[in-house]
Amino acid sequence: MRRVWRIWLLAGLVLACGTAVRAATAADDPFYKGLEERGLRTLMGTYLKQRGAAVAAQPGAEPSESNQLALARFQVEDARRAKNKNMAARDEAFQNARKLYEGAIADAEKAVAAISADRIEEMNEARQALLNVHLELAKMIFQEWLRDDLEFLEVTNCRSGGLGRAAELLRIANEQYTATISGAEIWLSTLDQLPEDQRKTYVNSGQTRRVRNLQRDARFANAWATYYYGWILPKDYKPPKGKRTRDEILNDSITAFQAYVDMPDRVSAKWYAHMVSGMAYRELGKYEEALQTFAMANPSPTDPNASDRVKQREAWKDQVRIRVAYERAVTLMRKGEHEKARQAIDEATGRFKDKLDASLYGLSMPLVKAESYVLEGKAKNQQGLEDKGMTIFKEVHKRDNPWPMLVQWILKDLLGETPAVERAPFQLWIEANDALAAAQKTENADKMREAEGLFKAYADGVGSKDPNYAAALYYRAYCLLTLGQKAEAAVLYQTVADQFPKYKYASAAAGYAVKVAGEVYEKEQTEENRLAYEKALRWFIAQWGEKDPDQQYFLALVLYRGKDFVNAADAFSRVPEAAEHYPDSKYWIPLCRLEHFRDNILPSRDPQLMLSGARTVAKALLAYADYAFSVQNSKLPDGKKEQLLDWAEGAYVNAADVYLYQEVGLAADALPVLDAIEKKFKLSEETLGNVLKLRIDALQKLGRLDEARKILDRFLTVAEPEKVGPVLAGVFAASTDEVRSLIKRRQTKLAGVKVEQAKILGDRYLEWLEKSKVPNKALEIENSRYDLAELYLAVGNYAGAVQIYRDIGGLDPHKPKKKGDLLKEDCIYGQARAFQGMGDTAVDPAQAKPNYEAALDRWRVLRKVDSIEPNDWWERAYNLHYCKYKLGDTKSVRDNITAIELMRGVPKEPVLQKKWRDLKGAVAGG
DSSP: OOOOOOTTSOTTTOOOOOOOTTTOOGGGOHHHHHHHHTTOHHHHHHHHHHHHHHHHTSTTOOGGGSSHHHHHHHHHHHHHHHTTTOHHHHHHHHHHHHHHHHHHHHHHHHHHHHSOTTOHHHHHHHHHHHHHHHHHHHHIIIIIITHHHHHHHHHHTSOSSOHHHHHHHHHHHHHHHHHHHHHHHHHHHHHHTSOHHHHHHHHHTTHHHHHHHHHHHHHHHHHHHHHHHHHHSOTTOOOOTTSOOHHHHHHHHHHHHGGGTTSOTTOHHHHHHHHHHHHHHHHTTOHHHHHHHHHTOOOOOOOTTSOHHHHHHTHHHHHHHHHHHHHHHHHHHHHTOHHHHHHHHHHHHHHHGGGGGGOHHHHHHHHHHHHHHHHHHHHHTOHHHHHHHHHHHHHHHTSSTTHHHHHHHHHHHHHOOOTTSOOOHHHHHHHHHHHHHHHHHHTOHHHHHHHHHHHHHHHHHHOTTSTTHHHHHHHHHHHHHHTTOHHHHHHHHHHHHHHOTTSTTHHHHHHHHHHHHHHHHHHSOOHHHHHHHHHHHHHHHHHHGGGOTHHHHHHHHHHHHTTOHHHHHHHHHTOOTTSTTHHHHHHHHHHHHHHHIIIIIGGGOOHHHHHHHHHHHHHHHHHHHHHHHHTTTSSSOHHHHHHHHHHHHHHHHHHHHHHTOTTTOOHHHHHHHHHHHHHHOOOOHHHHHHHHHHHHHHHHHTTOHHHHHHHHHHHHHHSOHHHHHHHHHHHHHHHHHHHHHHHHTTOHHHHHHHHHHHHHHHHHHHHHHHHSOOTTHHHHHHHHHHHHHHHHHHTTOHHHHHHHHHHHHOSOTTSOSSTTOOOOHHHHHHHHHHHHHHHHTOSSHHHHHHHHHHHHHHHHHHHTOSSOOHHHHHHHHHHHHHHHHHTTOHHHHHHHHHHHHHHHOOOSSHHHHHHHHHHHHHHHTO
């Protein structure tokens, strides 16, 4: 339907409101203009609010200098933009604009009050600003906010609902028009009282004329608003005390329009004044006066031979004549002269022909004709007349929105509830739509269930050839979906999309079918549901893919969730550039390859396959990062660019990680990637910690432990606590391995230096373990201490070893505190070796003796341990007798050696054999 009506506006007469002085300076702000030219509406609104707050914060700033009016106009523009998208958003924007306008009025009133009477010019500017804001608010409410409401109310004769809301808004508009009129009156009166020379100044400057025009515009508009306010009130309206009745309000509008009926014929206001006066008479029940007034409201037609310019200038004439014909027919119908009403419509149809399509009232004439048939049929009990009316209603109902809705409102009032009569499909259709609208408004499940049943009954009754059959299935599917019956809804949606591809919502039905399958899967992520969703996505892409290219992306995600990584990567690579998620898909391709590498290539244990696979995955990850950098100067939203860079950072980290997999071992390839990460990205502490962790790992694997230890200090300042322990453990283990390697190579001095480095690392690791919640952390702590003690023994730092063993088991672990305590055998063994080493390295016998005695005490306990291996038994036997020998008990050692050899022979292990022979030789001559 062509929306070219809005006849009741102030055609040809009303002048545009002037810009309020000082109250709306945004239009002159270069920065604001720049934002507007680039369409940055969110920033425009934010800037206005910030600027208004800044002005308000300035000492001595006048209220009129606030941005209330500019913000109000901004909200009105938002309402216009939202109109065809979201009516709730539109109403919210208008409501916000109203509040801002009221704030601007308050500011302007303060500005007027703040100006002294002797500052005449400034006072006049401020008064004009105040009048303009009053008029702007009235026009916004009456001519924009209420536009659709009044059109629907007029065509349906107040059957479309929202009467209370419309009446309240009309009352507010009336107040603002009245304030404009009275304010202009006071101003003009003040000007008339000025001395002649001052008064002439305002007359000659045109200011007086502008104020009179503004007042005239407000009066004319207010006459319309007054009529609509009276018209919209119920006939039994009881006004509050002191307020005017409905009839008085309608008579007020007639009186107001009388000021325009004597204007020249070329002025449209004259004819509108006659027309609306006739409408007011009709609402008062004065049908004859109404018809007589309508007869005076017909301007002469435009000469068909006139120039195009003249025809364009006089286009309003046809609009007035068509509406007068419509209002006359309505009046005849209200009077009960139904046949005359239909004749009037037929005459207008023949006279205006195609011009009716450009007018709301021309398009609405069939509704009046249909209603007159139904009313007359009911009055005369003639079903044939009612059927004629219903046939017309059916034809109008086939039009695009909002006509089906208008027909439903009218029929609901005309027909009422007829439960005893079997309903025709047409009535079922109307009732189904009504029930659906009520269910949506009230969110009532029972009403939604009723709508679903009505749509089903309609579809079953008419069959698939009916023009509304597909719509019935579609709306029934919506009802089922809302009621939670998703499986049935999905079937119906897919039926609509498959069988009725030309239906206007076919592609939407296809979208809902796949969306429902996705919701079922998300709610219960079974493999069965995943496969069903995958099947639905493949169906949609094959038939409707161009309608929603992002479904290819969702198919790829579903394949990824099914661990079909190879096909998922292929599906991501097929996401069209037109898809919103196209940039995202570029990242998922290497991720799929990474998952495939982890799940399928690593388990193969094929060295060549793992190496080539790792390099392929890392290369793909880095290629994605290059893409992310390449689109930073594109038209993608800033948020998306930032996300792509975040993913690029992750791609670099993953690439380095792949190179460092134990099975891959490409540490040298990882280091350049790690270097690039710190150069290319501004890393968070968490990410930097991960990067340093990987760098430490790489340096360890390359044997560059000194570099790894240097980086460790930096790592510890940024890493998350839970990630510190594993890294410390790794570096500590590598350090102990390094010491052992040096000892094997007899580089004892260097090994001693490295032990101290390992001790520092070990202490840090132990400190972390103490604070952590690692399972069996006590055992971890003890094992780490044992490792350090072993290193101290290996490099000959026996005192350091003793101290660690004492930390583990106390001063005398070989002496159980109570019966049944388990021996800390490893601790006793370590102490025995450490004390013995201290004895061997003592400067004089006096220092050596207590150490040998301490070692001997521990060897005695260890030798009594049951179930020890033969080599362990010989080692402990040797060390026990060695300590006794060092303490001077030569005879006892000689006798015991002889006895042991008689019973056990000699040690089998070559090193022990030599030590045993040397000890035997040492005591042989004693």
